[in-house]
Amino acid sequence: MDWLEDILYILKDAVEIGLIWSLLTLGIFISFRVLDFADLTAEGTITMGSAIATALILANVPPFLATVIALLGGFAAGAVTGFLHTQLKIPAILAGIISMTGLYSINLRIMGKAAIYLGDKATIYSFFRSMINAPFISKTLTTFLVVIVIVLIMYWFFGTEIGMSIRATGMNQKMARAQGINTKIMIILGLAISNALIALSGALNAQSAKSANMDIGRGTIVIGLASIIIGEVIFGKRTFKNWLISVILGSIIYQALVGVAIALGLNHNDLKLLQAILIALILSLPLFKKLYLQRKKKDEVVGGA
Amino acid sequence: MKKFFVLLLFLVAALGLVGCKNDDLIQVGILQYLTHNALDEAREGFIDALEEAGFVDGENIKITILNPETDASTMAKQAKDLVRKSDLILAIATPAASAVVNEAKEQGLDVPILFTAVTDPVDAELIASNEHPGGNVTGTNDMNPIHEQISLVKQLVPDAERLGIIYTASETNSEFQANIAKSEAEAVGLEVMIRTITSVNDLQQVANALADDVDVLYIPTDNAIAGAMGIVKDVIAAKRIPAVVGEPNTVEEGGSITYGVNYYDLGKLTGEMAVRILKDNVSPKDIPSIGLSDFELVINKKQLDEIGITIPQNLLDEADRIIE
Numbered sequence: 001m002d003w004l005e006d007i008l009y010i011l012k013d014a015v016e017i018g019l020i021w022s023l024l025t026l027g028i029f030i031s032f033r034v035l036d037f038a039d040l041t042a043e044g045t046i047t048m049g050s051a052i053a054t055a056l057i058l059a060n061v062p063p064f065l066a067t068v069i070a071l072l073g074g075f076a077a078g079a080v081t082g083f084l085h086t087q088l089k090i091p092a093i094l095a096g097i098i099s100m101t102g103l104y105s106i107n108l109r110i111m112g113k114a115a116i117y118l119g120d121k122a123t124i125y126s127f128f129r130s131m132i133n134a135p136f137i138s139k140t141l142t143t144f145l146v147v148i149v150i151v152l153i154m155y156w157f158f159g160t161e162i163g164m165s166i167r168a169t170g171m172n173q174k175m176a177r178a179q180g181i182n183t184k185i186m187i188i189l190g191l192a193i194s195n196a197l198i199a200l201s202g203a204l205n206a207q208s209a210k211s212a213n214m215d216i217g218r219g220t221i222v223i224g225l226a227s228i229i230i231g232e233v234i235f236g237k238r239t240f241k242n243w244l245i246s247v248i249l250g251s252i253i254y255q256a257l258v259g260v261a262i263a264l265g266l267n268h269n270d271l272k273l274l275q276a277i278l279i280a281l282i283l284s285l286p287l288f289k290k291l292y293l294q295r296k297k298k299d300e301v302v303g304g305a
Numbered sequence: 306m307k308k309f310f311v312l313l314l315f316l317v318a319a320l321g322l323v324g325c326k327n328d329d330l331i332q333v334g335i336l337q338y339l340t341h342n343a344l345d346e347a348r349e350g351f352i353d354a355l356e357e358a359g360f361v362d363g364e365n366i367k368i369t370i371l372n373p374e375t376d377a378s379t380m381a382k383q384a385k386d387l388v389r390k391s392d393l394i395l396a397i398a399t400p401a402a403s404a405v406v407n408e409a410k411e412q413g414l415d416v417p418i419l420f421t422a423v424t425d426p427v428d429a430e431l432i433a434s435n436e437h438p439g440g441n442v443t444g445t446n447d448m449n450p451i452h453e454q455i456s457l458v459k460q461l462v463p464d465a466e467r468l469g470i471i472y473t474a475s476e477t478n479s480e481f482q483a484n485i486a487k488s489e490a491e492a493v494g495l496e497v498m499i500r501t502i503t504s505v506n507d508l509q510q511v512a513n514a515l516a517d518d519v520d521v522l523y524i525p526t527d528n529a530i531a532g533a534m535g536i537v538k539d540v541i542a543a544k545r546i547p548a549v550v551g552e553p554n555t556v557e558e559g560g561s562i563t564y565g566v567n568y569y570d571l572g573k574l575t576g577e578m579a580v581r582i583l584k585d586n587v588s589p590k591d592i593p594s595i596g597l598s599d600f601e602l603v604i605n606k607k608q609l610d611e612i613g614i615t616i617p618q619n620l621l622d623e624a625d626r627i628i629e
Binding site for chain 2: 009013017021104105108112113114115117118119120135139205208209210211213215216218219223255258259262263265272
C-alpha cells in the first residue's frame with residue numbers, strides 16, 4: 001500500500017511546513033482581513049526575517065534571541081509601510097511596493113550575499129531535536145509552541161482597547177475616527193504587528209531549512225491569501241477565535257493540496273500554472289459556497305411547499 | 306467538519322491514482338532549483354552520462370525530476386519526498402543542494418547526494434572540503450576560469466592598457482568574480498576600472514561611458530546583464546572595443562569571446578560520479594568534488610571582424626565554437 005504511505009507523508013509534511021507558514025498567514029490575515037489593507041510588504045519582510053535570523057545565528061547569537069530580533073525587524077518594516085501610507089499619503093499598494101523594494105537592498109546588506117547557509121549551527125529547532133530523536137515530532141512541536149503562544153497573544157491583544165481600535169479602523173475608518181480613535185496610529189501598529197509575524201515565519205523557515213536566500217519571498221502573499229480563504233471556507237469565521245484557528249488550519253490544508261499536486265507527479269514545468277489555477281479556484285470558493293447555499297435554500301423552500 | 310472529510314476523501318482518491326512504484330528499479334531523484342538554460346543542460350548531461358553507462362530511465366532506473374521554480378515551501382516538500390524515496394539524488398544549483406543535504410541530515414538517512422552548478426560548495430556548507438567531501442555528499446562546481454578569461458584580453462588586443470569591468474551591484478556572485486578578475490588583470494599589467502549598475506536601465510549609459518576610457522570590457526556571469534546583452538552588443542559596435550564575457554551563452558547573444566563552463570559537460574561529469582556510486586559502490590565521501598578542467602572557448606568572429614580585431618590563429622584553432 002504505497003499510496004497510503006504517500007498520504008501519510010503528505011499529511012506529515014503539510015503539518016510540519018504548514019505550521020511554519022501559518023505565521024505568515026496570520027500576518028497577512030491581520031493586514032488583509034483585520035485592517036483591510038492590501039499590504040505587499042510581506043514579500044520583503046519574510047525574506048528579512050530569514051535574513052536576520054540566519055545572519056545572527058552565524059554571528060553566534062543564541063537562536064531564540066535571533067528569532068526575536070527578526071520579529072522586531074519585521075515590526076519596524078511594517079511600521080515604515082504604515083508611515084508611508086498614513087503620514088506621507090502614499091496609496092496602500094504603492095506604500096507596500098516601496099517598502100518591499102527598499103527591503104531588497106536591506107536584505108542583501110544583512111546577508112552580505114544572495115544566500116547564506118547555517119551548516120551545523122544550532123537553531124531554535126535544536127532544543128527539542130536533542131531530546132526527541134524524531135525529526136517530525138520535534139520540529140512540529142517547536143513550531144506548534146510558537147504558534148500557540150502567538151495565537152494566545154493575538155486573541156488577548158485584539159480583545160484589548162488598542163486591539164479593538166485596530167479592528168474598528170479596519171472595519172470603518174470614518175466611524176472609528178468619529179469614536180475618537182487615532183486611525184493613523186492604528187494602521188501603523190496593525191501593519192507593524194502583521195509584518196512582525198511574517199518576519200517570524202521567515203525566521204522559522206530559515207532555521208528549518210538551515211539557509212536563507214533572496215528568493216524566499218516570491219509569491220508568499222498569494223500563499224497566505226489562499227490559505228486564509230481555504231480556512232475560512234472550510235472552518236468558518238464565526239468568532240475571532242474560530243477565525244484565527246481556521247486561518248492556521250487553512251495554511252496546513254493549502255500545503256497538503258500542493259503536496260498532492262507534487263505526488264501526482266505533475267510536470268514541473270506546469271506546476272506554477274497549476275498552482276495559479278488551484279489558487280484561483282480557492283479564491284472563488286466563497287462564491288461557489290454562496291451559490292450552493294442559495295440553491296439549497298431554494299430546494300428547501302420547494303421541498304417545504 | 307463534514308466538508309473537511311469530503312476534502313480528505315478527495316485527497317485519498319487523488320492519491321489512489323498515483324501509479325504503483327516499481328521497487329526493482331534504482332530510484333534516481335533530481336531536484337532542480339529552477340528552469341534555466343544552463344541548469345537544464347546540466348540535467349541532460351547527467352542523464353546522458355547515466356545512459357551511456359547502461360542506466361536507462363524506465364529500464365533499470367527510474368528518474369524523478371522535481372522543480373520548485375524557487376518556491377521555498379514547495380522545495381521543502383520536494384526535498385523531503387526525494388530523500389525518502391531515492392537511492393541517489395542529484396541537486397542542481399546551491400539552494401536545491403542545501404535543501405536536500407539538510408533534509409537527509411535531519412532524517413538521518415544516508416542516501417548518496419550529488420550536486421552540480423554550485424559555485425562554492427564548501428562555502429555553502431555542503432561538503433567539508435573539495436578533496437575530502439566527508440558525509441554522503443559530493444559533486445561538481447561551476448566556478449569560471451577567470452584566469453584564462455583575462456588572458457584573452459592581451460591575446461585579442463596586445464597593446465591593451467586599460468580593462469573596464471561592469472557588473473550588477475546586487476549580484477554578489479558577480480562581485481566575487483569581478484574582484485578576482487581585477488587582481489588577475491592587474492597581475493598582467495592592466496589598469497582596471499570597475500563600474501557597477503543597479504539595474505539594466507543604467508547599462509547603456511554606464512557601458513558607453515566606460516567604453517570611452519578603456520581598451521577592452523570584461524563582464525562576469527551576471528544574471529541581469531545576461532538578459533540585456535543586446536545593449537552590450539550595440540556598445541561594442543559603436544565604440545569598436547571587444548568584451549570578454551563570463552559564459553558561452555552570452556557570447557552568442559552579443560559578447561565577443563569567452564572561456565566558459567559548458568553545463569552539459571558539467572552535468573556529464575556529475576553523471577560519471579553517479580555511475581561510480583551505483584556501479585562500483587564507491588562512497589561519495591571518497592569522490593573529490595571537482596569542476597571542469599576543460600573549458601569551452603567560444604569566439605564571436607563575426608563581431609570581432611566587424612570592429613576590426615584580428616583574432617590570433619591559435620585561438621581560432623583552439624575554439625570549440627566560432628560564430629561566423
